[in-house]
Amino acid sequence: MQLTLSVSLTHYLVLSAILFGIGLFGVLVKKNAISVLICIELMLNAVNINFIAISKYVTPGDFIGQIFAIFVITVAAAEVGIGLAIIIAIYRNRLSVNLDEFDWLKW
Amino acid sequence: MGLVDSINWMAVAFYVLAAHIVVSALLVVCVRNIVHSVLWLAVCFVAMAGLFLTLDADFLAAVQVMVYAGAVCIMVVFGIMLIRRSDMGHSNLFNGQTKIAGGVVALVIVLCGALSARTQWLLSPNEVPAETVDNIATLLLSKYVIPFEVAALLLLVALIGAIILAKEVTVDATDSER
Amino acid sequence: MVEFAMQHAWLVPLLPALSFVIIVLLTRPWQKLSALVSIACMVSSCVIATLAAYGIFTNHEFTEKPLVYAARWFSLGLPGAPDLVVNVGVQLDPTSAMMIFMVSLVASLIQIYSVGYMEGDPGFSVFFSYLSLFASSMLLLVISSNLLQMFVAWELVGLCSYLLIGFYTHKISAREAAKKAFVTCRVADFGLLLGLLSLQIVFGTLDMVELSEKIHHFQEYTTAGVLTLIAVLVFIGPIGKSGQFPLHVWLPDAMEGPTPVSALIHAATMVVAGVYLVGRTMFLFSQVPAAMELVAVTGAFTALFAASIALTQREIKRILAYSTVSQLGYMMLALGVGSLTASMFHLWTHAFFKALMFLGAGSVLHALHHKADVWEMGGLIKKMPVTGWTFVIGGLAIAGIPPFAGFWSKDEILSMAFNSGHYVLFAMGAITAFMTAFYMWRLIFLAFFGDEKPENHPHESPVFMTAPLVVLAFLATVGGLVGTPWTPWDINWANWIWFHEAHHAEPNYMVMLGSVILAGAGIFLAYQLYYVDKARAKAHALADKYRALHTLSYNKFYIDEIYLWFNHSIVDGAAKLFFLFDIYIVDGIIINGIAAVTRLFGEGARISQTGRLQNYALVFFLGVLAVAVILAFTNPSSAGLMLGGVK
Structure with a gap:
């Protein structure tokens, strides 16, 4: 029995696309604001997979992709902090984190 | 022996980790309890750290575990506990646009996959150098020192901003709750 | 004196206009004063007109070539090369000189007469202001260039x-x-x-x-x-x-x-x-x-x-x-x-x-x-x-x-x-x-x-x-x-x-x-x-x-009656037709129709404005998808550059 398993850049990119898609789906359909925040983290991680995979396969000696991924992680951490603060502030005013009830953009 | 040798263990690791990532990500989106959702998120992040190891990014794998699986998940759970006090079973529901969003997302995945498959990458024959931490540290403190400092500043600003936003402002709160 | 009057003939219509303004703004409550102002201005105007007319009639050259003083009133078109230039001014020749003399003289006499005729009328001052305005306009008419x-x-x-x-x-x-x-x-x-x-x-x-x-x-x-x-x-x-x-x-x-x-x-x-x-x-x-x-x-x-x-x-x-x-x-x-x-x-x-x-x-x-x-x-x-x-x-x-x-x-x-x-x-x-x-x-x-x-x-x-x-x-x-x-x-x-x-x-x-x-x-x-x-x-x-x-x-040859008949039968009949046209065609179809169509589109567009962030994000990603597809499949060179990094 010959298993011809192999792995290439495309595999990582497709995995990243799937993860990005799942995250995007969550962003678009979840009612809970915190859940949306979590899904954004998933999308950012999908991007990180891309960066690192391409860094390995295309520019292995430069580490540009890895450094970018570090910055992405930094920004994501900051984003989670701010996002949670905003959600808490909104919750304090509205007693809700349900995005369906937040239609202030309408008027 | 032949069977074991012929197996590409890297590929196996990739497929196992990828399966973990995809399944746990799907569970993040699908479960109805938000705390469970965060738990699956942590699983997903840890699996991703493993994936980073297969990509020769050991430093990043460590960072991933510490920052994401540790800090971010804990912070999110704290946030949930601050705002949701009962009925966790229905804390993470869907809104009305799941079908059309599913369609769009499928298109996004297909498009990204098709494009990455179609593209002919200029693959490098070289391997990633073994001492990744040395190289990253040197680059961050020399060539990328300004973005590095800016990122630090960003974190500081985010810290202050989060404190201000989340601070209890009694007068405003009563005003707008009226 | 005559020279002055001829050069400043614009004063002739201006003085009664001045008295109109004075009466309307200031002296309206005092009847006698209003009459005095009006008559004084009119007589001064008459004197100037008389002198100007005398000047014209003693100098025969103005018969052939009128004495014109004009100034730019307005011009339209490009500056420097206007398409339309309209001047305003006074034109004195024997005809207009005769007219300003006659008009100002008769107007003066009639204003004096009005002091007696209008005595006791509550609108005394107003009457004089109107007379002044009229005299001014009439003099302007005859003197126009x-x-x-x-x-x-x-x-x-x-x-x-x-x-x-x-x-x-x-x-x-x-x-x-x-x-x-x-x-x-x-x-x-x-x-x-x-x-x-x-x-x-x-x-x-x-x-x-x-x-x-x-x-x-x-x-x-x-x-x-x-x-x-x-x-x-x-x-x-x-x-x-x-x-x-x-x-x-x-x-x-x-x-x-x-x-x-x-x-x-x-x-x-x-x-x-x-x-x-x-x-x-x-x-x-x-x-x-x-x-x-x-x-x-x-x-x-x-x-x-x-x-x-x-x-x-x-x-x-x-x-x-x-x-x-x-x-x-x-x-x-x-x-x-x-x-x-x-x-x-x-x-x-x-x-x-x-x-x-x-x-x-x-x-x-x-x-x-x-x-x-x-x-x-x-x-x-x-x-x-x-x-x-x-x-x-x-x-x-x-x-x-x-x-x-x-x-x-x-x-x-x-x-x-x-x-x-x-x-x-x-x-x-x-x-x-x-x-x-x-x-x-x-x-x-x-x-x-x-x-x-x-x-x-x-x-x-x-x-x-x-x-x-x-x-x-x-x-x-x-x-x-x-x-x-x-x-x-x-x-x-x-x-x-x-x-x-x-x-x-x-x-x-x-x-x-x-x-x-x-x-x-x-x-x-x-x-x-x-x-x-x-x-x-x-x-x-x-x-x-x-x-x-x-x-x-x-019965004045029934002209008034003919006009009335014409008005009642033809104009009013046409007006009825036009009224219906206005109500049903102009208002009904054109105005309200356009408004209704606009409203319909507005109502339609309103549905899309849910105010929910996630709806907007969905549409936004649809747009991103469309752009990506267009770039990737219609223009291979730039799409390859942007999406694949491969030359």
């Missing part, structure tokens, strides 16, 4: 006429008359406006001097047919303003206004604006014989038509009003046969004797507490000698008895019509002269002679009113002497006011004798019917004998 400027003044006098006819706002008839006058004149002014716009389009200027030069070679600009059309359009304005048939209907009704207004606006000045305009644009009319014929025929017909109505009217001011229409017809006739001289001469003499008669009528009405029917008057001359005898002088002047003013001008017109070969028009003019003498003396015999009516308690009017009467009577007596065939050529009217060339009119004894005989016959007939025959039995018998004609004339 530009036809557009003239049109503005033309509309302003129309406005003043409206305000003053409806001055007694508590009287319904006055309000109706004011509206009638305004609307009728507006119909005519539309024609005039079209004419002026056509002139501007065709010749590119409305400046009178420039226009007269260009129209002299009009073939370079347009054809004779177009020019005829333009002339006819321009002539529609004077038809309305000067009460020519068929737009004369407003003028008799305009007598609802206070009598000084009738005298000033509807006899001496404003109504002759039409004649003056045609005289001013003689350079246009003289190029197109058809338009000249139209002017002449309109004038002659109006003269005869109005005189035949005046024969049977009973109200004193109404008789005078139809007489005015008739005399304006004379002036048009004179213009139509090509004699600016005769027309302006008659305008000049008519202003004096008709103002005199109107003021006399006002004096009578004042004495009889506004009892207007001449059949209810009688023997007034004994109680009101000044009014009576000055009225008689006016009657002699209008009838055409030498040496009074009207004789000379009417004779000039008749001989001009005769000499130019318009024998039919001449005959119409002659018949009109006979009728004029008859109806005017019928009025005089009925009102001033015969038995006194015991129910009337007339008294002579105050000196404010009689003094202008005397002055006007003097002018009505001697005013025509400047234009007789025997007047020395240097000061002769014909030497100053002419078109193309001055020509000395030889006395036409046949015409002269004929018109005197006709006038005498008219007066004699009136004398027989209304003076000798105290019971007026013959007059009644005559009226009975020709009952149909009498009724027709008494």
